[in-house]
Amino acid sequence: MSTEIISRVKEYLGEDFPVRLISQGAEALVFETNQHPFNPEVKTEEFIIKYRPFKNYRHPQIDKTLTKKRTVAECRCLVKLNNMKGINVPHLVASDPYNGYIWQTKIGEQLPNGTFSSLKNFLWLHNNDKDAYLSTVEEVLIKVGKQIGILHNNQYIHGDLTSSNIVLQRDANTGIWDAYLIDFGLSGYSTMVEDKGVDLYVLERAIMSTHSLYADKYNEWIMQGYKESFDNQDNLKQVLKRFEEVRQRGRKRSMLG
Numbered sequence: 001m002s003t004e005i006i007s008r009v010k011e012y013l014g015e016d017f018p019v020r021l022i023s024q025g026a027e028a029l030v031f032e033t034n035q036h037p038f039n040p041e042v043k044t045e046e047f048i049i050k051y052r053p054f055k056n057y058r059h060p061q062i063d064k065t066l067t068k069k070r071t072v073a074e075c076r077c078l079v080k081l082n083n084m085k086g087i088n089v090p091h092l093v094a095s096d097p098y099n100g101y102i103w104q105t106k107i108g109e110q111l112p113n114g115t116f117s118s119l120k121n122f123l124w125l126h127n128n129d130k131d132a133y134l135s136t137v138e139e140v141l142i143k144v145g146k147q148i149g150i151l152h153n154n155q156y157i158h159g160d161l162t163s164s165n166i167v168l169q170r171d172a173n174t175g176i177w178d179a180y181l182i183d184f185g186l187s188g189y190s191t192m193v194e195d196k197g198v199d200l201y202v203l204e205r206a207i208m209s210t211h212s213l214y215a216d217k218y219n220e221w222i223m224q225g226y227k228e229s230f231d232n233q234d235n236l237k238q239v240l241k242r243f244e245e246v247r248q249r250g251r252k253r254s255m256l257g
């Protein structure tokens with residue numbers, strides 16, 4: 001199936017368009033390329049092409065409508081976040097919602113062990129007693145919390161906060177790691193504390209399941225950054241209260257099995 005999809009992508013982009021498949025999720029295939037979608041003069045950047053393929057288990061017309069709707073929603077969110085102060089996200093470069101394509105700038109780099117600089121790989125790289133409590137790890141996680149706090153302060157929720165949807169990139173001038181959020185397929189505007197509490201809970205669980213050894217400390221640092229990004233302490237209190245309620249519900253559910 002995937003070779004068929006890849007040949008469809010090649011046909012769409014042109015045989016000579018250089019692409020490399022880097023991820024295959026439930027909804028989308030993600031490619032990287034060093035070629036701009038319509039300006040061959042741009043040679044300095046790398047781009048990500050996210051493609052939502054046709055699902056043959058859905059009725060073709062429903063499928064077309066859904067693909068278009070989800071692609072537009074993700075682009076809209078990216079554009080909104082591209083203009084939001086203090087938020088680090090990829091830039092939207094181009095989109096073809098009718099065919100399910102989004103081009104965006106590529107975030108991240110290679111870690112010393114050769115893996116991609118997602119938060120997940122970064123934490124795995126430091127997954128030992130000597131490195132886990134380094135100030136670089138602490139500073140990165142505080143920055144991650146700040147990004148989520150700024151997002152929530154602007155009434156946006158991410159919807160799928162995992163350590164793969166957070167990518168680290170070093171600042172070109174200082175060489176210090178910055179945290180970026182990616183993958184806005186399930187994101188959107190929300191003023192509800194419930195949605196924010198769930199966002200925090202999803203990330204807490206993700207950290208606990210993939211980085212269990214040091215998860216308590218990691219989550220504490222994330223929440224430190226999150227709290228620091230709120231100016232309005234009443235709003236913060238409400239979110240934290242709801243976060244605790246979401247957590248309790250989760251615990252009850254896992255006890256019932």
Ligand SMILES: Nc1ncnc2c1ncn2[C@@H]1O[C@H](COP(=O)(O)OP(=O)(O)O)[C@@H](O)[C@H]1O
Pocket residue numbers: 022023024025026027028029030048050090104105106107108116118164165167182183184185
């Ligand atoms: N802008 C980007 N920069 C760098 N890598 C990206 C970017 N967008 C996606 N990726 C890579 O592709 C993977 C899948 O993309 P994502 O948008 O998260 O789709 P999915 O919905 O399949 O999770 C990410 O986990 C990341 O490794």
Ligand SMILES: [Mg+2]
Pocket residue numbers: 164165183
């Ligand atoms: Mg993802």
